Amino acid sequence: MISGQFARPRGLLGRLVGRTMARDNAQLTRRVVAALKLSGDETVVEFGPGPGVGLRLLAEALPNGRVIGVEPSPVMRAQAGARTRRFAHRVEIIDATAETITLPAGSIDAVCAVNNVQLWQPLTASLARVFQLLRSGGSMAIGITEHAVLADGGSAGRNFDTQLLPCLTEAGFIDLIAVWKPGGNGEELLIEGRRPLHWGRSN
Secondary structure, eight states: OHHHHHHSOOHHHHHHHHHHHHHHTHHHHHHHHHHTOOOSSOEEEEESOTTSHHHHHHHHHOTTSEEEEEOOOHHHHHHHHHHTGGGTTTEEEESOOTTTOOOOTTOEEEEEEESOGGGOSSHHHHHHHHHHHEEEEEEEEEEEETTOBOTTSOBOOTTHHHHHHHHHHHHTOEEEEEEEEEEBTEEEEEEEEEOOSSOOTTO
8 A cells, every 4th residue: 555655665665655755845945944943953854754854954963962763664774774874974874763762861862853743643642651761951853744644644734733732731741832734735734842851750
């Protein structure tokens, strides 16, 4: 099923899907990376980097930093590795998901994802884990196109922000901003937010 390939690409068809994602999501990926407002020495995690367009942009923006791609598809890890080969000393690509990642809490300066948060299962627990990874004040940027494939084979549509924003708030993110703009793959949503500087049970 084609929609399943966009969720977790595999085999020859998966490689072709990766090329399609690299082309169609390029504009949104640039927008997401720019939203992080990086200074050049941060440690940044991209979830579901697919063919690695975002990882390469992050590596270029972080000459003194570190980039970690969290990608469960072997086909996509291979494409991303090829695309970021000249940055191999600063880019690491690991086999994990937002739910299974085992990096230390508070060890990451910024996180981002393009066209995959709608597939995170379970969403609430995955967002909570991503929140825990961020240091105090760490930033988050999520991009989703209206055509992003859902787990059931449908598409995200133009109201996905109304579903995702409450989940992000529940996970603890603050200062959330959601903006739709026309892009390379239809209407494209960018959500920005951050972890509070001070976090506790009273927040």
